[in-house]
Amino acid sequence: MFRKDRLGGTLEGLKRIAGEDNVFTGEADILAYSYDAGSARARPDAVVRVDAADKVAPLVKLLYGAGVPFLPRLAGTNLSGGTIPLKGGVILNLSSLNKIRSIDTAAGVAVVEPGVVNLKLQEELAKAGFFYPPDPASQKVCTIGGNIGENAGGPLCLKYGVTADNVLGLTVVTPQGETLEISTDDPGPDLPGLFTGSEGTLGIAIYARLRILPLPKNIITAVCSFASVDDAMKAVAATIASGIVPRALEAMDRVSLDAAGGGGLELSDRTGAVLIIELDGNSRRDLEKEMAEIRAFAAAAGSLDFRETADNAEREVLWAARKGAYPALARLAPNVMVEDGAVPRPKLPRAAAEVRRILSDYKLTAGLLFHAGDGNLHPNVIYDERDIEETRRVRKAGHEILRACIDLGGTISGEHGVGVEKRLAMNWLYDRAELELFSRVKEALDPKDLANPDKIIPVSDRHARRKDAAPAARSAAASALITELKYRAAHGIKSRVKGLGTRLASPGGEAAGRDLDVSGLKSVVEIYGDNLTATFEAGIPLRTLRSELKAVGLEVPMPKLDGTLGGLIATKAWAGIRDLLLGLELALPDGTVCRLGGKSVKNVAGYDLTRLLCGSLGAYGVILSATIRLCPAGTGRHSPQSVPGALRPAGKSPRFPHAESRATGFVPSDIHRRLKKAFDPENLLNPWIYG
Structure with missing residues (x-):
């Protein structure tokens, strides 16, 4: 634990960079920063108020050089103890970095500092007829920087995606104090996907480029009451299975409703739960038709009452009750x-x-x-x-x-x-292989473990599970590939990962490695229609994938591309694939298999390596299978906004006819090289890419 009297010259350095009036070590200040909205408690040794974005990098560089732990803090509304300084050190209060730098409605982009309050951004965008989709319940006080750190969601993320789906680029200060500009359109591994949701453990965002959208022309809001939560959930399941994509679909039980004042509703004694259903779009006729369908689903589930809000004022009261439920319960x-x-x-x-x-x-x-x-x-x-x-x-x-x-x-x-x-709980969700990979990623970017240390990854309880999970059932092709990887790793044999060869060309000769053919990975693992997800092996041709889905009335909302699913992901040939991916099964160069993500459409448990692997060019690991979002075929129910990736244009595939031409595509940065070592320390996969 670092204490203020042990900061020594570092404390003076902080005052020199931030200004003497912006460095606090008094008892009251320390206590004020020893807790957040969660239940954990720990005291920092100093607090620095940062009043300019260009001060973050020198402050971080000073702290890292001195070996002092640090973490960023904004409104402190997170509910998992993410801003608790477990090892003491210095809290960097970034709440003064609260400027909206630009709003470009033509490009659909806003550039903001991390301390901008979510609702303040919404209010400014509304003046121009736009909005920013993520809308956490705490949006009156939570900040964009905090939203990025936690990969926050909110009611609208059902249709418009979570924070990671709406971040186009970041300016990040690394743990060593270097400034890094990253974009979702950059060739190579998807760095914004990795940093979003990393809780300040891999760096600090000081600017964000955000996707903004025009306000919808029509919004219809309805509220439906049920005798029980079970009945409400039946209506939800029927709505999702139909392919209707509401703007929001929220449920509250009676305890929450009563605590929040009922939302302006006249509730009968039989009411045990309510659903708030909201649709938006350009055609009111289409919305009314969809709402009629939802009304029928609710009736079949045993609804007690179903009515639409009469006006915007009534709608606002209803949403105030939903978003005010947590503080209302806190009063009890x-x-x-x-x-x-x-x-x-x-x-x-x-x-x-x-x-x-x-x-x-x-x-x-x-x-x-x-x-x-x-x-x-x-x-x-x-x-x-x-x-x-x-x-x-x-x-x-x-x-x-x-x-x-x-x-x-x-x-x-x-x-x-x-x-x-x-x-x-990370021990219950992930196997040893995934936890070790998370640890290596953290160590690659923060070797001294000073950036918000002891978060996300289990520490003393790292191996609380008694054993690794039993091997998953796999196709013969996948099992053979894993066996081959283990053999090659044991003998130091480098591999050139090769599918259909339509996406990534490679140089010839031994320097590029021995061919590792993954085109045999063609199985349909699962089509989970009611969840609107499917899992395919990575070598399945996209043409076959589309055919398999069409046969059951489903499709993937993306351009009709050739090649394989794995090739599409590995080369990021279409940038929107990052937003359709929910999970990957990845074979590391030594044959260790990691299961990343899953079938849940929201998942912020651990680093988002699924997104990171988009654009990784087969150099971090071999993708065995991928789980992706779907939508009903031919229903017209997936507007461009209903699946975030549908908004992203198709891009050119990076190609490497020979090593010297890499400058026309992906050129690894220092960050990429560090991550490469976390996944493939011996440079066994597609070795020419990293030299």
């Missing part, structure tokens, strides 16, 4: 534990039932809130942390809820991050 008890599991959408009714059972078993009171359309559930458990026995029951219940989400094929965090409070 000194503490609120908010869980954030997510499951495949058809599993949400079972997840809701499991949550209620667990709460009943532990005799706890909670309000249940759901981003129902994307399978994300938020039990808000009220308690008093001064009651040791009650606190113990709350923590045990929280762990059981997360385990239940995992057992249903889901994840431990849909949008709140891991921070301190879910590190243990």
